[in-house]
Amino acid sequence: MTFGENTIFPAAISGVASRKRKYHPTNSTKERKRRAMSSMTDTMEVIYRDIFDLVNYTAPDPATTPPLRHIEQQPQGVSETFTALTDLLLQDMNDSAHKTVVSELEGAYWTSVHATGFNFQAVAGADTPTRSDSEAVISGNHERAGMLMSRFIGTTDPQARYHSAFTLAVVWSRYWRLAQECGWKTVAVLLHSSRFRDFSRAANLTRWGELVKLIKTNVMSIQLLGSFNTGWYKAFSDAIPDADQVLTDQERVGYDGHYHHWRVPSDPNAKVAERHSTGFEVGDYTKIGNNGEAFARDPRLKRGAFDISQPCGACGKTSGECHCNLENWSPARIELVSTVGRGTGVRALQSFKAGEIIGEYIGELISNKASEDDDDLYVLWGHKNAHERDSYSTTSNHYGNWTRFVNHSCEANCVIEHVARRGKMLSVYRLTKDIAMFEEVTTNYGEGYFLGRGLKCLCGVEKHLHPLM
Numbered sequence: 001m002t003f004g005e006n007t008i009f010p011a012a013i014s015g016v017a018s019r020k021r022k023y024h025p026t027n028s029t030k031e032r033k034r035r036a037m038s039s040m041t042d043t044m045e046v047i048y049r050d051i052f053d054l055v056n057y058t059a060p061d062p063a064t065t066p067p068l069r070h071i072e073q074q075p076q077g078v079s080e081t082f083t084a085l086t087d088l089l090l091q092d093m094n095d096s097a098h099k100t101v102v103s104e105l106e107g108a109y110w111t112s113v114h115a116t117g118f119n120f121q122a123v124a125g126a127d128t129p130t131r132s133d134s135e136a137v138i139s140g141n142h143e144r145a146g147m148l149m150s151r152f153i154g155t156t157d158p159q160a161r162y163h164s165a166f167t168l169a170v171v172w173s174r175y176w177r178l179a180q181e182c183g184w185k186t187v188a189v190l191l192h193s194s195r196f197r198d199f200s201r202a203a204n205l206t207r208w209g210e211l212v213k214l215i216k217t218n219v220m221s222i223q224l225l226g227s228f229n230t231g232w233y234k235a236f237s238d239a240i241p242d243a244d245q246v247l248t249d250q251e252r253v254g255y256d257g258h259y260h261h262w263r264v265p266s267d268p269n270a271k272v273a274e275r276h277s278t279g280f281e282v283g284d285y286t287k288i289g290n291n292g293e294a295f296a297r298d299p300r301l302k303r304g305a306f307d308i309s310q311p312c313g314a315c316g317k318t319s320g321e322c323h324c325n326l327e328n329w330s331p332a333r334i335e336l337v338s339t340v341g342r343g344t345g346v347r348a349l350q351s352f353k354a355g356e357i358i359g360e361y362i363g364e365l366i367s368n369k370a371s372e373d374d375d376d377l378y379v380l381w382g383h384k385n386a387h388e389r390d391s392y393s394t395t396s397n398h399y400g401n402w403t404r405f406v407n408h409s410c411e412a413n414c415v416i417e418h419v420a421r422r423g424k425m426l427s428v429y430r431l432t433k434d435i436a437m438f439e440e441v442t443t444n445y446g447e448g449y450f451l452g453r454g455l456k457c458l459c460g461v462e463k464h465l466h467p468l469m
């Protein structure tokens with residue numbers, strides 16, 4: 001099968017770019033739902049950003065983590081109960097990971113009940129903890145208990161020390177219930193986000209319920225993100241003996257160092273995120289090759305002296321001001337998802353504005369001739385500004401990054417552009433529409449891609465680019 005300039009991604013460049021469609025809000029049910037959820041996705045977006053920003057998170061130093069104020073002030077009996085429960089949960093680690101956080105939260109619950117003399121069960125509707133023997137066990141390990149509670153219940157921020165025990169009781173009941181519904185890992189990851197913690201203190205019941213709904217449909221996504229971006233896993237294994245053993249359960253998502261090896265299942269109830277088994281490798285594997293033979297030089301290099309005063313083709317700024325890091329591009333918060341019938345796709349974990357560049361299409365560089373000889377689903381045909389003699393394509397068939405998973409839509413929101421940057425041609429994905437968090441990123445492969453292969457387009461829009469698609 002041979003691809004022409006207009007049969008695969010380049011069609012998106014010439015075709016869709018010149019036919020820009022503006023986004024018009026409609027009164028459809030879908031649109032109404034979208035608007036209603038948008039304020040909550042704003043919150044979710046900040047929570048995700050907080051978690052993304054935790055790549056370099058280091059767990060608080062137990063020696064310097066201040067104990068909680070209400071713990072300092074509570075009467076002796078309560079302190080003993082609290083300590084006892086925390087120790088109990090440490091001993092119970094072999095039971096199950098889920099139980100652990102429930103125990104922690106039970107400990108917190110009892111602490112609050114004793115500190116305030118108020119049983120929030122009636123207010124928050126939480127079930128009563130069952131550890132009737134808790135008051136009898138005393139170990140005196142107060143500092144460790146405080147450290148653990150702060151670390152895993154997320155109250156290390158100084159402000160939390162001044163919240164009333166009542167507020168904490170309500171908040172803890174929320175965490176506790178969330179842990180029961182979404183698993184302790186989800187709570188542990190979320191608690192790294194200050195927005196999440198603030199929200200759980202400030203939101204009324206209705207708003208909290210809306211957020212919980214959103215969390216429940218994205219449990220795997222949050223857990224996966226947490227595995228790669230938070231220090232909780234390390235903090236947890238450092239603090240708890242046998243943590244590894246406990247964590248090696250069915251729900252564990254792999255930790256192989258690359259976030260984009262994993263895709264979030266479309267079924268929110270699925271336990272395990274799937275790892276890519278296509279043999280495809282993720283990474284910046286841009287290589288120069290012509291079916292085994294190397295190009296004489298990198299065919300993306302533009303001829304003539306490299307003029308540093310030329311603006312960057314990606315951001316339009318001059319080189320002093322340009323901070324594009326296209327060679328190792330990964331700033332966009334996106335994730336891979338399994339779609340129905342269309343394989344793996346890409347969805348946004350933040351909102352983006354039309355015009356933003358979200359990633360570079362990378363892969364092996366092959367000659368155009370080689371790409372014509374092979375029915376390669378991932379080939380990006382030719383670069384417009386490349387010198388004819390060095391004409392080449394990029395394929396992410398074997399190597400590439402997440403951009404290879406961008407699916408086709410007949411109402412796409414993204415195009416590929418070839419831009420010159422520092423004397424080199426790069427292929428980048430630029431958005432043509434604003435997109436919201438959780439929306440799929442799509443591009444236009446061109447109708448020839450589907451018609452030429454007899455493939456059916458499953459993008460789901462009412463009117464396809466071609467009636468036979």
Ligand SMILES: C[S@@+](CC[C@H](N)C(=O)[O-])C[C@H]1O[C@@H](n2cnc3c(N)ncnc32)[C@H](O)[C@@H]1O
Nearest residue numbers: 342343344377404405406407408456457458459
């Ligand atoms: C460049 S790849 C995109 C990533 C791909 N979904 C995967 O899992 O590797 C192109 C392939 O994705 C699938 N695909 C993408 N968009 C599609 C659509 N709108 N309808 C049906 N299949 C689609 C087709 O199998 C197509 O050959």
